[in-house]
Amino acid sequence: MALSKNVCVLFKRCFQNKLSFKYLSTHSQPPIFPGAKAEWTQKLEFTGTHSYSPLPIYQVLDQQGQIIDASEDPKLNSNILEKMYKDMTLLNVLDKILYESQRQGRISFYMTNYGEEAAHIGSAAALTTNDVVYGQYREVGVLLWRGFTLPELMNQCYGNAEDKGKGRQMPVHYGSKNLNFVTISSPLTTQMPQAAGAAYALKGKNRVVICYFGEGAASEGDAHAALNFAATLDCPVIFFCRNNGYAISTPANEQYRGDGIGGRGPGYGINTLRVDGNDPLAVYNATRKAKEYAITESKPVLIEAMTYRVGHHSTSDDSSAYRSKEEVDHWSTNQNPVNRFRMYLQNNNLWNDELEKKWLAEARKNVISAFEEAEKRPKPNWSEMFKDVYETMPDYLVKQMESMQKHVEQYKEHYPVKNYSK
């Protein structure tokens, strides 16, 4: 609309002043194409990756946990800092126990979050529970930060009777309506256009939507659709890319040829930040700035958090088939985000070995007891299978359910009825 109005004005001006129009050479008039605002040039040159330097990576903490530029210190209070560290380490403990439980055949599937702790917690800490989260699947830290409890997590992984999802989803497909965390969807990238839609609905309500996605998922057509829609509809959404270097076995350099995912932002007309995803304070600052901008301007922001997937893709994957142990070791030791943050806390006398020991023991105890409780709980009642397909159960499903009811009643000695909730 605005553009075509400009065009009309320009034409009107030209026609009113016929004389000057006649004598002006075309290139002294700025271009008025509706499709782009640009200047004329007489030099024929490719624009390419060589035309810009890659987006820089914003950092607050150095590898030793020292603040590099004091003016960038977010000055978080010690309670917040401690919670950040505790949630990062709790995430590690949780991953270790659930990963092993899958290996023992106690749950069917699991995905760890190793290496991405700072990206989860740094971004979660910069938002409030009122802000809506659309996740991909590797964002459990965000849930922990928001107060999703260990029993809730474990009940989901076991699909037991207490699971709010009634055992209908695979492990790690968490969701929480109370915590504004939308249930994970297995097909990649469907969350991105949905996040733009949710943000559109929340415009002007002082809330943002944050949408997490992997650099692999960014190759889906839905990612393009989401970025373009968010930009053109002015949606207050933060697209948060976890660029962890791999999509299962596919390394990032086979996934795209441009400057990562962040490099695409300006092309969509979206303000973009690239941040050290292993630096929780940098991620925090970036997410906070993004939220402020998204709300005050009602516009999307793209954040690309550079990190590394230290664990296997999932329990169905063995990453030694496609990357070296040295590579993984480098990231899990030298570049470990948890260690870096711990050094920061210790430098500021907020943490020490004794606290660490006590906390890890407590965390382990809590995780194991939640795990054992969840394992003991009965499975959802079998009749749940027929429910929630529609708001009101159609007759044919009622009939099938009744027929199963009769059957189970008749042969109950052949069925493990006692393992199911009443």
Added chain:
Amino acid sequence: MATLSSTPTMLNLASKASKLLSKRLFSTTKVATAKQMTVRDALNSALDEEMEKDERVFILGEEVALYDGAYKVTRGLWKKYGDKRVIDTPITEMGFAGVAVGAAMAGLKPVCEFMTFNFAMQAIDQIINSAGKTFYMSAGRVNVPIVFRGPNGAAAGVGAQHSQCYGAWYAHCPGLKVISPYTSEDARGLLKAAIRDPDPVVFLENELLYGVQYPISDEVLSKDFVLPIGKAKIERPGKHITIVAHSKAVETSLEAAKELAGKGIEVEVINLRSLRPLDFNTITASVVKTNHLISVEQGWPTCGIGAEILARIMESEAFYHLDQPAIRVTGVDTPMPYTKSLEGAALPQVADVVKAAKKLMKVK
């Protein structure tokens, strides 16, 4: 009602015991010395041979090269044929399906692997609107010889979004050929036929069958072996009831047939192999002989493969040969639950087929 679809039940102990018994009986009588091959190897060898035979054949998809495919169906092929013919793609189903269609239009023979057919939904416009219709729209001038393949149907423990059968979806569409193999012989013969076929073929594998071994003859192992697309196979002859099934449901039907044989009911089990074209002649010939029909499938009942078969029988002369209304045994008409026990209950089980057969034969 003729369209009674299954009541979900779980295996009861009695049927388990008789299954074991009949299994033992069978193994002593049949092909004791035959060679065995897994469905995975059958698919892998078919791909390998067709790639060797025809330079134009190449594979593309997510993780198909270095990683050997998410389910290892392309194992060793990247090592053997290199980057040029086994191509890992970015995660863009719509993108690589479109690239495959373009390559086929330009004269190559792509085999496009979807990690599962659940993710092919992102690419369905390319499959149906482009691959399936280009030959027609170009007035027969542009072929799209392409195979879209990958696991289809219910897997184990992967929940609603990863567990569904697309047989009926694709079989609905003119321009596509749709194959749903059961054994290693099916997989080998039909994949080779699909790759050689000038039309686009949707090739629906089953994840749970990949690791299963089936006897395989020397004839099937021959490099020249192909099976005709559009021809069903009678897996087990019988005279009392015709059971029509595809993919893993054939296994369920065969087990039910064994159990029923113990009760004097002889079931003819037809393995459809192709869903489009559908081998209706084999079905009618069998129905005319047995006068009873059951269809078994893991997909949903509404507009399913069973619905199609029953409707066609209704429209044909064979209808007058039915002694009883035909029965569909299908997956439960809900999304797939994740929890293991419910997952089992949502799929047709041997006991469901046995129950349907007894109902037809009016025995307890």
